[in-house]
Amino acid sequence: MAAAIFARKGVTNTTVRDIATEAGMLSGSLYHHFASKDEMLDEIIRNALDADIALDEALARSSELEPRAAVRELLHRGMRFAVDHPDVSAIMRDSSKEFAGTATYELIRRRDRAIRLAWTRVLERGVTAGAFRADLDPDLVFLAMISVVISFGRWYRPDGPRTMDQIADTMCDLLLDGLANPV
Amino acid sequence: MAAAIFARKGVTNTTVRDIATEAGMLSGSLYHHFASKDEMLDEIIRNALDADIALDEALARSSELEPRAAVRELLHRGMRFAVDHPDVSAIMRDSSKEFAGTATYELIRRRDRAIRLAWTRVLERGVTAGAFRADLDPDLVFLAMISVVISFGRWYRPDGPRTMDQIADTMCDLLLDGLANPV
Amino acid sequence: MAAAIFARKGVTNTTVRDIATEAGMLSGSLYHHFASKDEMLDEIIRNALDADIALDEALARSSELEPRAAVRELLHRGMRFAVDHPDVSAIMRDSSKEFAGTATYELIRRRDRAIRLAWTRVLERGVTAGAFRADLDPDLVFLAMISVVISFGRWYRPDGPRTMDQIADTMCDLLLDGLANPV
Amino acid sequence: MAAAIFARKGVTNTTVRDIATEAGMLSGSLYHHFASKDEMLDEIIRNALDADIALDEALARSSELEPRAAVRELLHRGMRFAVDHPDVSAIMRDSSKEFAGTATYELIRRRDRAIRLAWTRVLERGVTAGAFRADLDPDLVFLAMISVVISFGRWYRPDGPRTMDQIADTMCDLLLDGLANPV
DNA sequence: TATGAATGAGAATTCATTCAT
DNA sequence: AATGAATGAATTCTCATTCAT
Numbered sequence: 001m002a003a004a005i006f007a008r009k010g011v012t013n014t015t016v017r018d019i020a021t022e023a024g025m026l027s028g029s030l031y032h033h034f035a036s037k038d039e040m041l042d043e044i045i046r047n048a049l050d051a052d053i054a055l056d057e058a059l060a061r062s063s064e065l066e067p068r069a070a071v072r073e074l075l076h077r078g079m080r081f082a083v084d085h086p087d088v089s090a091i092m093r094d095s096s097k098e099f100a101g102t103a104t105y106e107l108i109r110r111r112d113r114a115i116r117l118a119w120t121r122v123l124e125r126g127v128t129a130g131a132f133r134a135d136l137d138p139d140l141v142f143l144a145m146i147s148v149v150i151s152f153g154r155w156y157r158p159d160g161p162r163t164m165d166q167i168a169d170t171m172c173d174l175l176l177d178g179l180a181n182p183v
Numbered sequence: 184m185a186a187a188i189f190a191r192k193g194v195t196n197t198t199v200r201d202i203a204t205e206a207g208m209l210s211g212s213l214y215h216h217f218a219s220k221d222e223m224l225d226e227i228i229r230n231a232l233d234a235d236i237a238l239d240e241a242l243a244r245s246s247e248l249e250p251r252a253a254v255r256e257l258l259h260r261g262m263r264f265a266v267d268h269p270d271v272s273a274i275m276r277d278s279s280k281e282f283a284g285t286a287t288y289e290l291i292r293r294r295d296r297a298i299r300l301a302w303t304r305v306l307e308r309g310v311t312a313g314a315f316r317a318d319l320d321p322d323l324v325f326l327a328m329i330s331v332v333i334s335f336g337r338w339y340r341p342d343g344p345r346t347m348d349q350i351a352d353t354m355c356d357l358l359l360d361g362l363a364n365p366v
Numbered sequence: 367m368a369a370a371i372f373a374r375k376g377v378t379n380t381t382v383r384d385i386a387t388e389a390g391m392l393s394g395s396l397y398h399h400f401a402s403k404d405e406m407l408d409e410i411i412r413n414a415l416d417a418d419i420a421l422d423e424a425l426a427r428s429s430e431l432e433p434r435a436a437v438r439e440l441l442h443r444g445m446r447f448a449v450d451h452p453d454v455s456a457i458m459r460d461s462s463k464e465f466a467g468t469a470t471y472e473l474i475r476r477r478d479r480a481i482r483l484a485w486t487r488v489l490e491r492g493v494t495a496g497a498f499r500a501d502l503d504p505d506l507v508f509l510a511m512i513s514v515v516i517s518f519g520r521w522y523r524p525d526g527p528r529t530m531d532q533i534a535d536t537m538c539d540l541l542l543d544g545l546a547n548p549v
Numbered sequence: 550m551a552a553a554i555f556a557r558k559g560v561t562n563t564t565v566r567d568i569a570t571e572a573g574m575l576s577g578s579l580y581h582h583f584a585s586k587d588e589m590l591d592e593i594i595r596n597a598l599d600a601d602i603a604l605d606e607a608l609a610r611s612s613e614l615e616p617r618a619a620v621r622e623l624l625h626r627g628m629r630f631a632v633d634h635p636d637v638s639a640i641m642r643d644s645s646k647e648f649a650g651t652a653t654y655e656l657i658r659r660r661d662r663a664i665r666l667a668w669t670r671v672l673e674r675g676v677t678a679g680a681f682r683a684d685l686d687p688d689l690v691f692l693a694m695i696s697v698v699i700s701f702g703r704w705y706r707p708d709g710p711r712t713m714d715q716i717a718d719t720m721c722d723l724l725l726d727g728l729a730n731p732v
Numbered sequence: 733t734a735t736g737a738a739t740g741a742g743a744a745t746t747c748a749t750t751c752a753t
Numbered sequence: 754a755a756t757g758a759a760t761g762a763a764t765t766c767t768c769a770t771t772c773a774t
Contacts, residue, residue, distance in 0.1 A: 098196055140357070174327055179309075181313065211745075211760070379646075463562075509704060510724070
């Protein structure tokens, strides 16, 4: 509820009164449920990320999938999060600068690191296995892929013409095999 | 000067006093030079975009490059803008929600449309010429590529180990030919 | 409360802090009760005028009084308003220029028109009935009488030596029969 | 020049920049001609009133006119001032509250007293001479007449259908002989 | 739990005034 | 004399937060 408003207007531009009105009460009443606006934000972010971070960290350790399938898995997972938590995705993508330096922000950075680690493992294993090209800087490959996932949340509409899975598949096709026809 | 602070802290979180202090004066003194905070932002965005939009609109009309070269050109152009105007890039990427509905925002949207049109033309011609795969939804290809360009501004550091051109080239290699080794 | 300060110092010269201090609170606290300084003024004016305008408009339509009695009635009514709403009278008389162009100002002009219409009807009927001189420009007669009513609010003191009714009666005597002794 | 702006917008609502712009210079440049905004106002008022006050004070002492003619003279004189000094009239009528307590304001009050004195003398002599009715409170007669003069400046337009002298004559007719037809 | 009144620390903006050039 | 940059105090308004009821 508050998450949706944070996502729509940005965290700073959302007033406590905005949230209270949406919740059908007065702004002072919110403080019976939350200690502060910051705590509301923190709870929203934490609820969405805690399970996700655990998963990412596990993923970085295990993952026995074949390289191409692993890439597909990671891309799907990334997009799935944006679909499951559209508000939190929007807040992290568009507003996180507004709370830089807070514990909440650190949580987001921890997740970013977990994701980077998981992807890096997958990309390394692909190269080692000969499935992936060795001439591409793996940092940049990661950045390209995560860019697609991050931006996905910006334009994806659940009621649009393509399902998330179709989109993820197409993006995988593009990233794995390229836009160009083989010569 | 103001642009850098807007970029670093977000537009709403930047106070007029922040800008004035950075400029070595008191907040009221700024109004000798600008009519309002909004006007300051508008001038910053407009200065950066006016020339760029003209270029994008021209590009959408002409461009006789061979498809692969055209994709390289567009990616370079996009990243070049982020390098030349890092603050404006950051503001547009992270803060534009904060001034949705203003004339300044409309300017940004106009540029977005010009860019989309230019890319779309290039991708269509590539498919027609047989250079690009016809099985990939061109909207999604565009979105993948623009995602890479947008996110590029988020992590690129001018004093980093790779030049912008190297990064752009690698991203083109990836997007054109794919991550996977041909079988 | 706010009305008295507006009346004493003028609207522009009254600060929100002035009003808040008088009300025993801080300036920001006023905004719990009013959306803006303008709204405060508007409510003050509107509360005083709404009923009065209705009355004036009714008066312009009906009124079957004998001409001399009708003039007395109008003069009494005008002065009565200044006595009942001394602050609003003062604001309208001395400060209305400060909010020219607002909806509040239009309300005042609407009342002015209603009053002029009511007076004009009375004066016309008096002339037709032969009770009033036909050689005096009725516009000027109206302006003379309304001038007396408007200025009345400037100097009348409720605790002064004469009651409002006495004053109104004297003014009627003067305006109806003149200062000079008949020859 | 400044007087016209003060008159139109009110003193407080007129900025030094408004005046400077009208004078074709920048606000700082005005201070080579005037020490302060207050001084500008003071000079404007003083220029108009100094001669007038002297005249009023002389009038209060001398004046050998016959009572009816004296009333006509005073009314004409009052309206003449409003015609000759429309801006100063407007400032005194509408804005003087804004500078209550200043030396400039005292000057205005001094003129008010001189005028009241002159009128009072005339009215007293008229009653003594049997030309004016003795049953009308002379304070109120004065207030009625000065009200007409003050308000005159509010609505008089030099390019209107009636000249000032015609208006003054009609007002004298009304005030001296009354609105009602003699019975 | 909820209300509604109040707080207090800013926020953007205005404006008379100063002053070096 | 005029400019243009800067000042600093004041103004309206916002908003997270508190607290008695």
